[in-house]
Amino acid sequence: MQQSKKYFHLHPEAALIGIAKKRARRGGMAERLSDVTISEHDNLDAALVACAGGDRQALRGIFEREAGRLVAVAERIVRRRDLAEEVVQEAFLRIWTHAHQYRPDRGSARGWIYAIVRNRAINLLRDGRREHTVEEVEALMDKDAADEVMAAWHNLDRTSRLHECLHALDGTKRHGILMAYVGGYSHGEIAGRLCIPLGTAKSWIRRGLASLRECMA
């Protein structure tokens, strides 16, 4: 009696084997392969299809994998963690309600998901809902934004085509493009920061983007 007790205490896998037997009775190989549902959701395309079908775990899978980066991306644009989380919260509701619209001809599932977050962040910015006084905004922008833009540039994979082609641009064009994409700056804000006329900023960015497309084609 004492011996069997000891056995259970020292060998908890006996209980595991019991569980496994129960699982085996439920259907062997077929059941096992369907156990792989978790990894299925790692595939973002499949996760979006599952979301469209009402599978909340699929949305949660996307959240677990991407939310940290998505909050960071939104924060680079809206500059406040609480607003960035609000953006990501709204974006996930939109991912859920619009998942049925996703098709591969809209680009990769990841690109589609990030675009939703980016758009929410930009809209919040343009709506002026960044709840700072003008002075605070200026101060925040000067302190952090230049750093964020430069950090994004320095952290960009150096072996990537994007890095190579951005690197080939002259500094001002590159900076303007990065300020827009990374920091969510408007043409006017970019012109102001780079101390160039608005028309010049617009045409430099346009030409920079054209060179970039050509280089990456």
Place this chain on the structure above:
Amino acid sequence: MTYDRKDIPAIADEYVLGLLEPQDAERLEGDMEVDAELRSAVAASRERFLPLDTGIRPAAVSDDLWTRIETALPEQKTPGHEPPIRPANDNRGGWRIAAISAMAATVVLGVGLAFSLLRTVEPVVVAVLVNEAGDVQAVVEDFGSEQAVIRMLADFEVPQEKTIQVWTLPSRETGPVSLGVINGIRSAQLAGPALPAPRSGQLYEITLEQAGGSPTGRPTGPILAKGLAKLAR
């Protein structure tokens, strides 16, 4: 609105960079639904710039952010994509929670292992394997190039005539692939078959098989623990 076809790539880029006026951006989003060329230009532009986002250092997300999202989710209306009906005693949810909770542990263990065990070679991915109760049982470090290491972190008793076998699922098409069998309960070097480079989210599991390994080349015995890989940073 119709666009001069030659302007489409430029407009798509400005849209993706957030440089269009809000009303122009809104109009473009409507036009994208009917203009395949515009849709494809926007998709291409997104992909070009995406590395600036995916390379970012992830933020620490508030604990309650998922709860806030989940409580606000409406029911899906679209028919025809019903989730599969699950048996009443389905306990996959338990596995999911276990796997998700293991992810946090993965990061900690992955960093720790990379420093303490492998000062010279870095694994490509690390997977923390948990049992159905969510307890950590083992860690797999996959170095790619047919090399992997499993560290057993719990005392399994392997009955005579049985052996523990390590599996991974490189893709659903490939199905589960054996990385090797372990003699006794010990940490072991595994030399598996040539597989694509391990990726984040890849499934690893250990099962109890007959001595010498599964006769079918697929897992047939009970799953002792499993987990999803994370990229080693």
